[in-house]
Amino acid sequence: MPPRHVREEPGLFGEAEDPARKAGHRDRMRQRLLEGGADGFHDYELLEYLLALAIPRQDVKPLAKELLIQFGDLPTLLAASPGELTRLKGVGESVAAALKFVEAVSIRQLQRKALEKPLLSNFDSVTDYLHARLAHELTEEFRVLFLDNKNRLIRDEKFGEGTVNQAPAYPREIVKRAIELQASAVILVHNHPSGDPTPSRDDIQLTRAITDAAKPLGIAVHDHLIIARTGHRSLRADGLI
Structure with missing residues (x-):
């Protein structure tokens, strides 16, 4: 107590x-x-x-x-x-x-540094920012980085906050928001409060569902990053996108 x-x-x-x-x-x-x-x-x-x-x-x-x-x-x-x-x-x-x-x-300092250049050419700074923001949270949080056609950040938005092991995220809502913002691409992000960034089966299935919903509309899913206290994992780097 x-x-x-x-x-x-x-x-x-x-x-x-x-x-x-x-x-x-x-x-x-x-x-x-x-x-x-x-x-x-x-x-x-x-x-x-x-x-x-x-x-x-x-x-x-x-x-x-x-x-x-x-x-x-x-x-x-x-x-x-x-x-x-x-x-x-x-x-x-x-x-x-x-x-x-x-x-x-x-x-704020890490965010500004991450936004100095297009996100895909400044990825270390992006992951530093996301680690500072999410790695020590006690519940899962799902965020989406919406990018323009030059991979510059338009908006960083929270899309779900769940229990210790689940954050709801809805493919159609994410795609709808991307259209509203005229985004050309997204980076999906969520944290694992357990400290282990290994992607789960649900993480992989959700990524594929969002990718399938976004692709016909010309919206690319560049990556899905999982942030944890011990580090991060990229589903793109793991060959899962």
């Missing part, structure tokens, strides 16, 4: 710290980052500085370490929902919002 939610209060995770000493510690962390970059920092130190911006009057190092213990790593922590975050002791709305803002900035 998750710990009950409590408000952020000084002293929840350790004794109160002398303000001058705390300020000096954070000043030194800031200078380390500005002068030497992030490579010399542990994950908990990066998280500690971020938490200090949300809870400036509290020693947040214990909370940073506890969050990493609970969620395992920074990407999983940042991908957690606000509800999952605020159920933990010491995490209120200000901390949850700070973490979600960092995630949003990271995803």
Whole structure:
């Protein structure tokens, strides 16, 4: 049973710290980052500085370490929902919002990089963006990238969100939306919360159904990407399209 939610209060995770000493510690962390970059920092130190911006009057190092213990790593922590975050002791709305803002900035940066060039010539950046967006989600989500005739992105849309192992996606609705957007091609994307990106029989059958529905209308299915924490799989590369 998750710990009950409590408000952020000084002293929840350790004794109160002398303000001058705390300020000096954070000043030194800031200078380390500005002068030497992030490579010399542990994950908990990066998280500690971020938490200090949300809870400036509290020693947040214990909370940073506890969050990493609970969620395992920074990407999983940042991908957690606000509800999952605020159920933990010491995490209120200000901390949850700070973490979600960092995630949003990271995803926006990767999205912009992915869109710098036509998607098929910039595929590594595309998969980096999709991994950041989907790999740590706890339920399946089905998305479609709609492309123009030069393989530039027109729209990235969610088409279904399901249980831990199933996201509904409907071939006719996807093809109808492609026509509305005047898309020439699509890339299908969904995640496997299990962590294993291996395509299932249903994944293969759905891909073929969408391909069969799109082909007579001149809409190409370039790929179906399956995203998971351990990596991704391309049904095109696997010879399944």
